[in-house]
Each structure stands twice: as structure tokens, then as C-alpha cells.
Amino acid sequence: MSTTPPPPTDVTAEEPWAAQRDASWYACPNVTSDKVIHVAGQECREGFLSRCGRSVLNDDMTWTLDEVSDGLRCRSNGCRQAWPMDGAR
Ligand SMILES: [Zn+2]
Numbered sequence: 001m002s003t004t005p006p007p008p009t010d011v012t013a014e015e016p017w018a019a020q021r022d023a024s025w026y027a028c029p030n031v032t033s034d035k036v037i038h039v040a041g042q043e044c045r046e047g048f049l050s051r052c053g054r055s056v057l058n059d060d061m062t063w064t065l066d067e068v069s070d071g072l073r074c075r076s077n078g079c080r081q082a083w084p085m086d087g088a089r
Contacts, residue, residue, distance in 0.1 A: 016040065016082060017062045021055035022047060038074040039065065039082035052076035 018037050038050030038057060046056045052074055065084050073083050 016065055018065055018068050019048075019057040019059055019062045021050065022058035035072060036074045037063065037068045037072045038076075039079045041078070050074065050076075050079055051082050052078035052080075 016039060018039050020035065020037055038052060038055055040048045040057055040059070040062070041051035041053070042049055044056065048057045048059055049055070050057055054076060065082070068083075074080070
């Protein structure tokens with residue numbers, strides 16, 4: 001019973017990133033209506049979980065947090081707190 005450490009990834013931990021959920025993970029992908037972008041959180045078996053814990057993210061296509069426009073940001077608890085604060089607004 002030994003725990004194997006996860007393989008190293010090329011994602012830098014200090015730099016948070018954001019992505020859409022991985023639609024292919026679902027039985028019925030609905031990619032037209034769900035364009036919400038989540039902040040990446042912890043790694044899981046399927047990939048990376050969003051910080052709100054609802055979705056597995058598609059890390060083939062990622063953004064920096066600053067690149068994601070306000071209307072696309074996930075508002076769920078967890079992701080919401082991770083978005084950079086824009087003091088001007
Ligand atoms: Zn989210």
C-alpha cells in the first residue's frame with residue numbers, strides 16, 4: 001500500500017490559469033450553451049478540477065486569469081474568489 005506521487009506537470013503552480021470545462025468528459029457534451037470559464041484548482045484523476053469543484057477542465061485550451069472577460073467568469077463559490085480583482089471597476 002504505497003501512494004505513488006502524481007507525475008510532474010509542465011503547469012507552473014504559481015501561475016493560476018483558467019479553462020472551460022472538458023465537455024468531452026460528459027456523455028452529452030453541450031458546448032454551445034456553456035461557455036463559462038473556471039479557474040483551475042487541484043489535479044484529479046481526470047485532469048484538473050475547477051476551483052468550484054463542479055467541472056473537470058479542458059487543459060488543451062487555457063487562459064491566464066486576466067485574459068478572461070468578466071462575462072465568462074464562473075461565479076460559483078471557489079472560482080469567484082480566485083479571479084483577479086479589478087480595482088478600477
Ligand atoms: Zn467554476
